[in-house]
Amino acid sequence: MAADWNDNQPIYRQLRDKVVGLILDDLLAEGNALPSVRNVAAEYQLNPITVSKAYQELVDEGLVEKRRGLGMFVLEGAKSRLLEAEREQFMRAELPAFVERVKRLGIDPRKLLDKIEQVGEREDT
Amino acid sequence: MAADWNDNQPIYRQLRDKVVGLILDDLLAEGNALPSVRNVAAEYQLNPITVSKAYQELVDEGLVEKRRGLGMFVLEGAKSRLLEAEREQFMRAELPAFVERVKRLGIDPRKLLDKIEQVGEREDT
Amino acid sequence: MAADWNDNQPIYRQLRDKVVGLILDDLLAEGNALPSVRNVAAEYQLNPITVSKAYQELVDEGLVEKRRGLGMFVLEGAKSRLLEAEREQFMRAELPAFVERVKRLGIDPRKLLDKIEQVGEREDT
Amino acid sequence: MAADWNDNQPIYRQLRDKVVGLILDDLLAEGNALPSVRNVAAEYQLNPITVSKAYQELVDEGLVEKRRGLGMFVLEGAKSRLLEAEREQFMRAELPAFVERVKRLGIDPRKLLDKIEQVGEREDT
DNA sequence: GTGGTCTAGACCACT
């Protein structure tokens, strides 16, 4: 986690995205506790409320649960549910938009193949 | 043009993007006049200031010029300059982000090839 | 709206409930604007954020929509959806709990009939 | 006793309510010992302090007494005092709120009579 | 004018 905040999006949203990334990358396993609101706030010099708001989003999304007086914990199945939801969103909305954009910009799709295939190779390795 | 506004982005930005789309798709040729602020405002039930702001962005980007008493006109070379700028932005920022996302979601890159190749074929036609 | 806050529940929740009450009682019709965050905050001497949080809850519940730069508006169908949801919740959870409590306290159900019937009469009038 | 904790109310309060229920239902007779703090804590995977807090509430309400080295015991008269207090609370606060809610939701009071009368019959049996 | 976000600092309830 680096403390570099993008100004286009609220910090709490970026924080939420970071935690999601940690879960997807297996750096934050199911059942584990999220770093405490206070700790995160201190580490990044944020207001605890800002951190709280990020965590609350995760609770609302059903990825994290609050255990009163104990902290916030990654729920069982969080990763798989995340993967499924994000993949669905990707295939339904992001990919078509991407393709549309490629088309509109008149970019040679063959140029993209290189980039994309590199990913394939990395995955195979 | 449909009057469906996305809440994630300001309306004036979405309007600007629509005009850009029209130019890229040759639906609004260089030298032609943009629909008047007042017409657009009426059609989409928008505040004229919002429409003005969108048009002003296009002026600031050097794509459109205001001719006093006549309206706004697409400048010569607007399309090619647009293409270049957006392509640069695409290759520098959007493509890497896309590739990163594909990787993180663990999506089989081969599945994407189909979609992308369809574009290639359509372009070739 | 009286400015008497109960200490057992967060103010933003009570505010949300008040707005819901206004909608159910036809004091805030569908399509109408909610009083602005700033106005409510000033009137009740609250922090705008507190009011905002209440309004956000209503948005999340699908009862109210935000029109950017204009304010918050009661959605069409808000009242009927509210009625249905609250009735369902009442019949499913609150009524059984109430009945259970009556039973456990050994209260003569006939005493309740009087109270409840008064409501019936008032409704019929 | 099921170990299903509601998040709207503190666990120690829910625990207290369960014990009260046991007393009202004659499942925990006056003079009997409450299950030990440590047993309850183990059974429900709770912090013993939480259980202690629940028991302390009962002591403060004059329903239970602590006998050093022996445990907690239901006091004589606990049930009748409980009944009186809860009934008073019910008639003063809960019933009016219930009636108000019925009215606002526009629920036909006659439908409620059925439910309530069933209780009467069960009590008569 | 509208709502959204953030900080700094305080107090509270729960475990």
Add this chain to the structure above:
DNA sequence: GTGGTCTAGACCACA
């Protein structure tokens, strides 16, 4: 220790 709520005051984007 944990998170939740609120205030006071500031700045921003949008219509």
